Structure formats: C-alpha cells, structure tokens
Amino acid sequence: MERMESLPDENTGTEEENETPERNQGNRRNVQGYSSCPTTSSNLNQMEEKMRRKLQFFFMNPIEKWQAKRKFPYKFIVQVIKIILVTFQLCLFAHNRYNHVNYTWDNRITFSHLFLLGWDSTREINAYPPGAGPLAVYKIDEFYNTLDYAYAGYANLSNAIGPYSYNDDNNNMPDPVFCQYNYKQGIIHGFNESYEFNSEINETCINFTLPNGQLLKSKHYIKDSGMEINFAALVRAKLMFSLKTINFRAAGPITPPECVRFDVEIIFDNEDHDGQMSLVLEAEPYKLVCNGDKNYITDNKIDQILRSILNILVILICSASLMLCSRAIYRAQLLKELTVQFFRRAYNKELSWDGRLEFLNIWYIMIIVNDLLIIMGSAIKEQIERNQFTNDQWNVCSLFLGLGNLLVWFGVLRYLGFFKTYNVVILTLKKAAPKIFRFSFCALLLYAGFMFCGWLILGPYHMKFRSLATTSECLFSLINGDDMFATFSIMSKKSPMLWWFSRVYLYSFISLYIYVVLSLFISVIMDAYDTIKQYYSEGFPKSDLQTFIGEPCIEEVSSGLYRTQSSSSLNAMMNSLFCCNFYRSAYSKIGGGGSNLNIL
Structure with missing residues (x-):
C-alpha cells in the first residue's frame, strides 16, 4: 500500500496526477493482490526509480516491451523477414551452384578422356x-x-x-x-x-x-x-x-x-x-x-529480373538490420555511460565489469557480421548472374552467403532464449565456454605432440600420415572411433621396429583421448549443465547492475506504467550527471521515457 502512494508519478501536471481516490484505491488493491511485486520504501529517490525503470525496460525482451509500451517489435520482424529471404536466396543459389560445379567437373572428366593418354x-x-x-x-x-x-x-x-x-x-x-x-x-x-x-x-x-x-x-x-x-x-x-x-x-x-x-x-x-x-x-x-x-x-528477362529483385530485397533488409543493430549498440553504450555516472554519483562506486558487459550484446555483433557477409555475397551473386565476372567467382560468393546464413540461423537461438526450456542450452554453453577453452588448450598441446610425432615417424610408411593435414584428420577421426581397424592394418611392415611403434603410438593416443580427454570434456559440459539447473531452482547469481534493476512484476509491465513519459526528469538527471555536452546531446536522442530504446 505504501508503494503506490510513495511512487512518484512520471509526468507532473498530467491526467495521472489527478487520479480520484477510488482509482488509487483500486490500484493499491490490485498491487496488494500479487505478492510478486517488490515493495518500495517511502523515501525512494525519484531519480533512482526512473533510472531503474529505464534499465528494466532496456533489458526486456520484445514481448515484454510490447506489453509495457505497445511498442511494435519492428526489429524482430526485420530479422524474421531476413531469415525467410536469405534462406530462399541460398536455396536458389545452392541449386545453381551445384549444377555449375557438377557441369564443370563432368567436362573435366570428358577432357581427361579426350586428351590424356x-x-x-x-x-x-x-x-x-x-x-x-x-x-x-x-x-x-x-x-x-x-x-x-x-x-x-x-x-x-x-x-x-x-x-x-x-x-x-x-x-x-x-x-x-x-x-x-x-x-x-x-x-x-x-x-x-x-x-x-x-x-x-x-x-x-x-x-x-x-x-x-x-x-x-x-x-x-x-x-x-x-x-x-x-x-x-x-x-x-x-x-x-x-x-x-x-x-x-x-x-x-x-x-x-x-x-x-x-x-x-x-x-x-x-x-x-x-x-x-x-x-x-x-x-x-x-x-x-x-x-x-x-x-x-x-x-x-523474367528470370534475371526476379533474381535481381530477390538480391536487392536481401541487400535492403540486411542493410536495415545492420543499421538498426549498429544504432542499438551505440545507444546501449550511451546508456552504459549514464549508468556508470549514476552509480558513481548516487552510490559513490564504480559499476562492476560484469555490469558493464551487460550492455554489450554479442547477438547484435553476430547479426552485424552476418549482415555484412550476406550483403557482399548478394552483390557478388548479382554480378555473377549479370555476367559481369569473367572468371569463376561461385566459390567466393558461396563462402559469403553460406557463412552469413549460418550466423543468421544461429541468431534464432536468441529468440528461443526468451523461453525457459530452450534457454538451458544457451546458458549451458555460455557457462561452460571459459572452462572449455582452457581445457581445449591443454588438450590441443597433447594433440599437437601426437600429430607431429606421427607425421615424422609414420609418414613414409602410412598413407594417413603422409602430410601434417592428413595426420591431424586421421587422429581426429580416431577420437570419434572412425576407421580404427583400417588405420592399424594399413601400416607398412617394411620396418618391424616402426610397425611395433605404430601399435604403441595408436593404442596410447586412442586410450588417452577416448577414455580420458573426451570423458573429461563431457564432464565439463555436464558440470555446467548441473550448475544451470541449480540456478533455475535456487536463483541465478546477479551482478551489481542486476541487483539494482530487480525484476519487473507482470502487473507493472502490462499496467501501462512504462508508457508514461519521463523525458523532463531524465534530462534534468543528464544535466546533473554528465558534464560533457557530447553525452548530453547524444543521450537526448534516446530520451523520451526510453521509448526509442526498444532494441531487439
């Protein structure tokens, strides 16, 4: 009951300020009916409350932002359209490229019969x-x-x-x-x-x-x-x-x-x-x-026109996605500077490194990279189809479009992460990534030792160890249990000493990597998975930024509280926090109650 009475209205002099007592009573009863809403002390600073609300809205997903401000998730729609267009473009290009490569290979075989004795x-x-x-x-x-x-x-x-x-x-x-x-x-x-x-x-x-x-x-x-x-x-x-x-x-x-x-x-x-x-x-x-x-x-020209229209649409939608994500990263950094200044002035402490990283969205960086790849690939594809390349550029084009499409579909994981069930995979990979990198580095040193040793000693007598690349491929296949008997049996018996060495070498590598290294690798991932399951039951650890933001309750998100305007008070807060005119002028672009902060 104290929370709604003490919470300052975000627009002084507006219609909400002159609400009737009956409406306020109804609001208080509505809040009291849900124990999930946090209580706010009567002496809560107005600036702190507005800052918290802005950060809560910034870290909402598109569905919550729609509920909070009825803000249409146009960036999400851009990504959906992009997935459809680039996938359709890739399917057409893959079919044409297969025909091109297959036609080239068949002609090479024909020339071999015609011209090679x-x-x-x-x-x-x-x-x-x-x-x-x-x-x-x-x-x-x-x-x-x-x-x-x-x-x-x-x-x-x-x-x-x-x-x-x-x-x-x-x-x-x-x-x-x-x-x-x-x-x-x-x-x-x-x-x-x-x-x-x-x-x-x-x-x-x-x-x-x-x-x-x-x-x-x-x-x-x-x-x-x-x-x-x-x-x-x-x-x-x-x-x-x-x-x-x-x-x-x-x-x-x-x-x-x-x-x-x-x-x-x-x-x-x-x-x-x-x-x-x-x-x-x-x-x-x-x-x-x-x-x-x-x-x-x-x-x-029907075929050329249709393909050109598709290429142009892909370039346009990827350019729009590139600009929106770049703008989102830029505005996120402005909000980070505002938050750093707020913590410095309000609490006399620096925002932690984990808190600063919250404002750097890796998904946006990945989207920007795949946009650049697809734009370059689509431009090369258009020139190929217009016969503006005199040499073979199919492989270069397929490299850009293939990698771009790979990252586009990886980006779908971001939206699946909004659901608790699917988010387990993403959180497990994120939690296990540092340990996996450290573990893989140590395992790679052992792998390099076996690789150079096998290449040097067995190379002249075993076709799988003829080069450093084939040696690495052979050892990697052995880790996965592939073609083991053939690897043992192909070894030449010209040197009995090296034949026995090959047995000791292969048995040692297989035993070490399958029974020890691979098992430890799986245990690292399972340990991260168990930790994530424990977090789901007991709560996730929070940084100082997450502790300050708290969790917005469902009633506040859908009640229209976030749709109120707060630009005047936040502009005043900017004047008090930022002495630099650059930040004040830049932040004025993302003022207006944070409505323009609706990023992906």
Whole structure:
C-alpha cells in the first residue's frame, strides 16, 4: 500500500496526477493482490526509480516491451523477414551452384578422356584407399606420346560427343601452346657423382603450328623448333588451349542456356625429380555472353529480373538490420555511460565489469557480421548472374552467403532464449565456454605432440600420415572411433621396429583421448549443465547492475506504467550527471521515457 502512494508519478501536471481516490484505491488493491511485486520504501529517490525503470525496460525482451509500451517489435520482424529471404536466396543459389560445379567437373572428366593418354574410368571414382596409383609418365617416349595424343584429340574435336568448339569466331583451330619450366642449368654426371646446377627457373614456350589434318610428332617438332628438353633440369611442362561450349541443361522456361569457355592445361609435374612425372589436367571455366539464335527467346528477362529483385530485397533488409543493430549498440553504450555516472554519483562506486558487459550484446555483433557477409555475397551473386565476372567467382560468393546464413540461423537461438526450456542450452554453453577453452588448450598441446610425432615417424610408411593435414584428420577421426581397424592394418611392415611403434603410438593416443580427454570434456559440459539447473531452482547469481534493476512484476509491465513519459526528469538527471555536452546531446536522442530504446 505504501508503494503506490510513495511512487512518484512520471509526468507532473498530467491526467495521472489527478487520479480520484477510488482509482488509487483500486490500484493499491490490485498491487496488494500479487505478492510478486517488490515493495518500495517511502523515501525512494525519484531519480533512482526512473533510472531503474529505464534499465528494466532496456533489458526486456520484445514481448515484454510490447506489453509495457505497445511498442511494435519492428526489429524482430526485420530479422524474421531476413531469415525467410536469405534462406530462399541460398536455396536458389545452392541449386545453381551445384549444377555449375557438377557441369564443370563432368567436362573435366570428358577432357581427361579426350586428351590424356592412359586415363580410365577407375580414376573418376573417389575411393579409399585409392583403387589406382597416380597417373604419370616414366619414359621419355611416354612423355612425347602423351603430347601427341593430346594434340590429336584437340585437332579431332569434332569426334567428341560434347558440343565443343574452338576459341575462334570462325571455329578455326588456334595453335596450342607448349611451355616448359626448367632450371637454368642442371647437368648430372652420375658416373662420378658430380653435377652442374643453377636453381633459377627459365620459361620457354612454342606454338604447335601444323597444317590441317597433319598429326604431331612432338619429339621431332620440338627439336626442329630449337627447343631442347633436358629432363634432368625440367621442373614442369604445360600444354595449353581453350574450348567453347554451351550448357543446355540450365535452360528452362525462363532460363536461357549458358555459354562457357574452358581454359585447358595439361600439366607434367616433375618437381620431385624422382623418375615419376605426374600428369594432371586442369579446366578453368569462364562464363561468356551468349548471342543466342532465332529459335530461342534470348531477350527474356523474367528470370534475371526476379533474381535481381530477390538480391536487392536481401541487400535492403540486411542493410536495415545492420543499421538498426549498429544504432542499438551505440545507444546501449550511451546508456552504459549514464549508468556508470549514476552509480558513481548516487552510490559513490564504480559499476562492476560484469555490469558493464551487460550492455554489450554479442547477438547484435553476430547479426552485424552476418549482415555484412550476406550483403557482399548478394552483390557478388548479382554480378555473377549479370555476367559481369569473367572468371569463376561461385566459390567466393558461396563462402559469403553460406557463412552469413549460418550466423543468421544461429541468431534464432536468441529468440528461443526468451523461453525457459530452450534457454538451458544457451546458458549451458555460455557457462561452460571459459572452462572449455582452457581445457581445449591443454588438450590441443597433447594433440599437437601426437600429430607431429606421427607425421615424422609414420609418414613414409602410412598413407594417413603422409602430410601434417592428413595426420591431424586421421587422429581426429580416431577420437570419434572412425576407421580404427583400417588405420592399424594399413601400416607398412617394411620396418618391424616402426610397425611395433605404430601399435604403441595408436593404442596410447586412442586410450588417452577416448577414455580420458573426451570423458573429461563431457564432464565439463555436464558440470555446467548441473550448475544451470541449480540456478533455475535456487536463483541465478546477479551482478551489481542486476541487483539494482530487480525484476519487473507482470502487473507493472502490462499496467501501462512504462508508457508514461519521463523525458523532463531524465534530462534534468543528464544535466546533473554528465558534464560533457557530447553525452548530453547524444543521450537526448534516446530520451523520451526510453521509448526509442526498444532494441531487439
């Protein structure tokens, strides 16, 4: 009863100040009926009450803010619309990117059959362990025969099933280019263990120019051209040419075919100088502008217009979200400075570090990051679809859109956190995060030791330990119990001592990480979960800021108390707390009873 009588009205001279005694009695009876409302002493300072109410409103969720001030949660609606638009955009882009990558890969396989001597279908299947060894040449005659075979396939392009054409407006065959990269000097005298060597690499190139229909004899042609191939000094050789084609698979009612140019490189890699020259074919796609024909409506812009509208809408909604969240962070920092000054003047103490961190919302930072990623990805996507990129930018675009969409869906956890049941996961991760980082750092040191040891000792004898990356992947899979028997059985028996070492090494790593480290990792998370459950039953620990704010009762939130204006008294409080005109002028933007503080 004393609480409502002592609570000062927030707008002097308004209609609420002249309430009838009957209305006040009704209000007092209404408050007395709920024991959840805290009582306020009669000497409660007006400034303190207004500050508390402003902070209570600031930390409310959108539903409570709607109940308190009937403030429409437009920022929440922006996020909902953004999730729908960016997800729809990602689904369309993922479908198109899959067709693009699959089409590029299939053409690369086709080129391998057309231009690579010794290529067979078993090399097209990703098998583990690999079903075939590396494609390579081991004899000088095989090197020249491979060049001859590639030239013959390029000259006889009309025999290919695919609709390939030469990179010439009249479909005349341009000359393929052959380049070799060799050491400036590399002569080996094996009979007396001596050599002459200069590590500088020189590049020399020639064109294979032959009359139509004539087959290439590369060994004689290269010699007659004045180029000499010294295989002892040869580092790398390339045969390069370009092909054009049209992809009809993408064509549909509103989608025209795609025109593509492939820059093909047949690479002979001899960097190891181990007698094995590996053979690799690369085909880099470049999207071209199609001229079309009279039987297909190439000027149909429906698909491009619809995709452009979607991209523009995504950019606009993400820009709005970016500005709203940036403004929210800025205003939160202004309110933090106000709170710091209030604690300093009213209680003669500094606001704690935990209390200051309450004003820094990590969710907003994550939203700003995903907005920037999606805006950049949408801009690149628009340029790809308008054929304004001459090279392949699909992977860059997918990286921006994929990471942005990942963070967008992570942001949904914020709104699930408003419900007690779903908030347990978020609070558990937040509570366990510091311990997990410290524990993971210690576990990572042990992991690094095993990784470097396995790479050094087992690398030459075990295919899973050939490189540092594959060693790390192998050990990580062992932690999860994957492919254990294969890891044990693949180890070579050329060195019995290392074979026995591999057993001790693998058993030690598996036992340590599965039975000890992984179990301790789970116990850290379970300990945090038990702590959160205890907090739910006994109450969460509070910082000095949370203790000052208290808990707004349900009746006050829905009674319209927060809809009263308090800008005049708070402006006076700003004048008394802030000596700096910058803060006073900046805070005047978020005055007005805190109505503009309605952030996400």
